[in-house]
Amino acid sequence: MxxxxxxxxxxxxxxxxxxxxxxxxxxxxxDVTYLDGNSLGALPAHVPARVEDVVRRQWGELRIRSWEESGWWTAPERIGDRIAPLVGAAAGQVVVGDSTSVNVFKALVAAVRMAQEDGGTGGTGGTSGAGPVRDEILVDATTFPTDGYIAESAARMTGCALRPVTPAEVPGALGDRTAAVLLNHVDYRTGRLHDLPALTAAVHAAGAYVVWDLCHSAGALPVGLDEHGVDLAVGCTYKYLNGGPGSPAYLYVRRDLQPRFDSPLPGWNSHAEPFGMRPAYAPASGAVRGRVGTPDILSLLALEAALDVWDExxxxxxxxxxxxxxxxxxxxxxxxxxxxxxxxxxxxxxxxxxxxxxxxxxxxxxxxxxxxxxxxxxxxxxxxxxxxxxxxxxxxxxxxxxxxxxxxxxxxxxx
Known part of the structure; x- marks a missing residue:
């Protein structure tokens, strides 16, 4: 043969x-052999009918009532809880909304702020110390370009120096001035899977915080965010999670860090009293702090429907x-x-x-x-x-x- x-x-x-x-x-x-799900996942067959219901009934008939009666207001946290087990997280730590780029910005700036507030203890969770000022961000030199652009902007905003290094070089590049490290779990060009547990541990040993980009791993392989003590993570939902073009991204904030998560993009949706319309910002508790503005309801609920395949x-x-x-x-x-x-x-x-x-x-x-x-x-x-x-x-x-x-x-x- x-x-x-x-x-x-x-x-x-x-x-x-x-x-x-x-x-x-x-x-x-x-009949097409589709091997591009790492850019845009295929359409789950039941999603169009669910989206039609959202448009015709929830929007067309219930209109404003759908924010409560159809659960629109709580969708970012509810859908976050459905994504959580797919990235190895317990409920209450993932919120869905905005793009990956926006969430990278929120997470990285918040990580630097926490590190500088620590005074040298970083992601280990200790009390404020008297170490050197943490004024350096390490970024994956092989990262998807947008992550690099965001890291450069975050560095300027926080007064940090930016050092691009490969993931293999991270342990040797860490120092007492490192505030945060932004890494990709899977390299978008080569498909290389980086060692999340070991790199997370190395960052923590240096007293810094780590932000992981999970765009090419969520829905394709185990991540173990809680198990490995990851601080912050972001990811998209239109690849292996099949949420559709432009479907919203998600942000993971480890539970014990949530009270200290200081978003550089505070919005009315993350306010402790969103309908209080107060002039002063007071952040909500929990992962809700990761919200910013009005959620993208149509794409959010299309994503929620797409996630049903994980219930099979x-x-x-x-x-x-x-x-x-x-x-x-x-x-x-x-x-x-x-x-x-x-x-x-x-x-x-x-x-x-x-x-x-x-x-x-x-x-x-x-x-x-x-x-x-x-x-x-x-x-x-x-x-x-x-x-x-x-x-x-x-x-x-x-x-x-x-x-x-x-x-x-x-x-x-x-x-």
Whole structure:
């Protein structure tokens, strides 16, 4: 039997044994092999009807009454509590709203303010000390550009110096002047999974606070925010959480830090008495402090509906992670079998402990190759200058999809 037939047969057997395979029917999909869920997740099939109800009944009929009767006002915390277990957090620590960029800004400035208030004790939770002024922010040098832009602005606002370093360099770069560290859990270009527990511990040992960007990990792999004592975290909901284009992001504030969370964007929605219309700001208690202005109700409730797929029998972060690793392993095998030697190079780590839920392949003419792949019904994406990205969302991607993508890639590269 030829290698292609052997791998195709193996894919069919793996799909037949896949306990998550039935969840695929919950999504709107077609004959396209969709491997771009790490940019925009597929549409859960029940979401349009739920959004229609929000528009026609809640907005169209109940109108202003929906803030109370339909639960609009409490949606940011309610939906935050649904996301919380997907990132390893207990209820009452996640609030949904604003964009990832806005939440990065809130979290990073708040982290610096807490560190400077500590006087040298940082994220360890001690009392004020007499250490050096904490006037430095470390930022992941390989981060998604927006995080870098936000970090630079936050540094100017707080009077800090900004030091870009790679995640591997963080332990050696930490010092008694470090106030906060902004890191990505999964590298958006390569799919490398960074060591959240070890890096968090290193930041805390230096007396600083850590902010994690979970955009490429939430909904794809275990995070363990509470377990590992993470201070603050942010993430989007339109990738592996399938919340839809522009769906609101979320902010995690560890419970014991909530009384000290000093947002640089205080708004009426985070006021202790939002309808008191008082001229002086008094922050609400709990994660509500992370709110700013009026919530984006239509996108919020579309996200809430999308999260229903996590209530399906057998769906869990652990099951998703196991399938993710199996899918990416199989894809790398198929690429190795089908694609001529030297034509592409994987820049995604082979070790499971260092891999997110995507595979990135270096290819000299990656932009043009991806264009041709999409024309042939395999949708991934391209990152300059030379990276083909393939994202694997285990809730709707199967092993036959993986085998076909590798086979079409080989055909495309052959001309």
């Amino acid at each position: 030829s290698e292609p037939m052997s791998l195709l047969g193996e894919a069919e057997k793996l799909d037949a044994a896949d306990r998550l395979a039935a969840v695929r029917e919950r999504f709107v999909l077609d 029998e057998g769906v869990s972060v652990a099951a998703v992670r196991a399938k993710s690793l199996a899918l990416t392993d199989f894809f790398l095998r198929c690429v190795g079998a089908y694609v001529p030697d030297g034509r592409v190079e994987s820049v995604t780590p082979a070790a499971h402990a260092e891999r997110g839920s995507q595979v990135a392949l270096r290819c000299d003419d990656a932009g043009e190759v991806m264009k041709r792949l999409i024309e042939r019904g395999v949708v991934g994406d391209y990152r300059a200058p030379d990276v083909l990205r393939f994202g694997f969302t285990p809730l709707y991607v199967g092993f036959a999809d993986v085998e076909r993508a590798a086979r079409v890639l080989a055909r495309t590269l052959a001309g």
